[in-house]
Amino acid sequence: MQFEWHFKLLNISSCEEVDAVMVFVYINGNKERIDNYCGNNSPKQLMSNGPSLQVEFVTHKSEFKARGFRGIYRFVTSEFKEKSIYFMFTADFGITTGEQDEKRGVCTFVFNSETHPSSSVMSPNYPGLYPRDTECHYFFYGERNQRVHFSFAYFDVEGVPPCYAESASDYVEFSNYKTVDRKMQRHCGLKRPKKLASDREFFRITFKSNDKFDGTGFYAYYQFRNVTGKNNIYIAKRVQFVYFVD
Numbered sequence: 001m002q003f004e005w006h007f008k009l010l011n012i013s014s015c016e017e018v019d020a021v022m023v024f025v026y027i028n029g030n031k032e033r034i035d036n037y038c039g040n041n042s043p044k045q046l047m048s049n050g051p052s053l054q055v056e057f058v059t060h061k062s063e064f065k066a067r068g069f070r071g072i073y074r075f076v077t078s079e080f081k082e083k084s085i086y087f088m089f090t091a092d093f094g095i096t097t098g099e100q101d102e103k104r105g106v107c108t109f110v111f112n113s114e115t116h117p118s119s120s121v122m123s124p125n126y127p128g129l130y131p132r133d134t135e136c137h138y139f140f141y142g143e144r145n146q147r148v149h150f151s152f153a154y155f156d157v158e159g160v161p162p163c164y165a166e167s168a169s170d171y172v173e174f175s176n177y178k179t180v181d182r183k184m185q186r187h188c189g190l191k192r193p194k195k196l197a198s199d200r201e202f203f204r205i206t207f208k209s210n211d212k213f214d215g216t217g218f219y220a221y222y223q224f225r226n227v228t229g230k231n232n233i234y235i236a237k238r239v240q241f242v243y244f245v246d
Contacts, residue, residue, distance in 0.1 A: 015039075017060065021069055024054040027133045027211040034129070034214060037069075044216065045128025047094060051075075093124035093136065107136035113146055113224035121150075123157075123172075123207050123217025130170075130217040135208045142201040142224045152192040152220040158213035159188025165210075172218060173206040 015036035023034045025048050037043045046053070055071065075091075091107075092100055097119050098109035107124065121138055124130045140148045159169025163186035171188045175181035176199045187193050207217070 019059045019066065020057075022056040022058060024056070025049050025132060026052050026054075032132070032211060034132075045125060047125035047128060047131045049131040049133045093131070093134075094126070094128075095122060095124060095136070097121060098138065101139075104139075105135075105137060107134060109136070109138050111138065111140045111148075111222070113140075113142040113148075118221070118223035120219065120221050121205065122219045126217045126219055127154075128216065129214045130207075130209055132209055132214065133211045135206065138205040138207075140198070140203040140205075140222065140224075142198075143226075144201055145227050146201050146224045147198050147227055148201075148203050148222055148224050149195065149197045150193075150220050150222050151195050152218060154216075154219040155187070155192040156190055156216045157188045157207075157218060158209075158215040161189060162186060163188035168210060168212050170209040170213065170215060171207075173208070175204045175206070176200060176202065178202075178204060 015038040018038055020036045020038040022036050023046060024031050025034060026032070027049060031054070034046065035043070053073075057069070093107050095107075095109055098111045098116065098121065101108045101110045109121075111119070111121070124134060124136055142148055155172075157170050157172055159171055160167040161169075163169040163171035169186075169188045171186040172193075173180070173186050174184045174193075174196065176184075209215075
């Protein structure tokens with residue numbers, strides 16, 4: 001579920017002991033608070049990690065008057081399926097590029113050079129807060145003489161390098177294989193990864209968030225390029241201009 005906000009509450013620096021909106025999600029059956037919101041500035045767009053999102057509006061006796069809040073929600077479903085005696089919803093996670101491949105996992109997206117030679121790739125719910133306890137995979141498939149190049153325009157993934165579980169870090173992981181690529185480190189924090197290119201025609205990006213913290217994720221541009229000759233001359237196939245801005 002995605003949720004957008006329009007706020008008009010008492011404008012103070014702390015949202016404790018004042019009129020506020022509290023937002024919760026459920027992780028492994030436990031109710032976890034995302035944050036408290038108050039003031040005049042609308043929070044970033046939110047997304048639940050599953051089919052439920054709880055919003056609580058709390059008011060206190062006060063001399064101040066405010067107009068409250070208005071929220072816009074939508075269930076981000078790509079299709080509706082009936083299986084046996086229950087219904088199953090499949091979500092696109094607010095990811096607008098690539099082709100979703102739920103046979104590999106509910107948050108799995110495939111980018112083929114034939115159909116998507118250059119475009120963008122982003123974290124779930126970008127530019128809003130990404131959902132907690134979520135794992136997404138992005139698979140890039142080129143032809144044998146192609147490599148895929150990436151340039152990150154934005155990066156905000158909660159964590160502390162080297163981004164392992166001991167530091168309760170969310171992370172983005174790159175790999176030239178379907179398994180872990182030991183040559184490539186995980187990325188988290190606010191520092192954008194440098195421009196990178198695949199070693200061969202296949203590349204994988206994995207995004208993983210835990211149940212503790214929130215961030216606004218990442219946004220990157222990609223482009224498949226042909227490799228010809230001994231000097232590695234790159235020739236873009238089906239040219240589409242994508243501008244990389246550092």
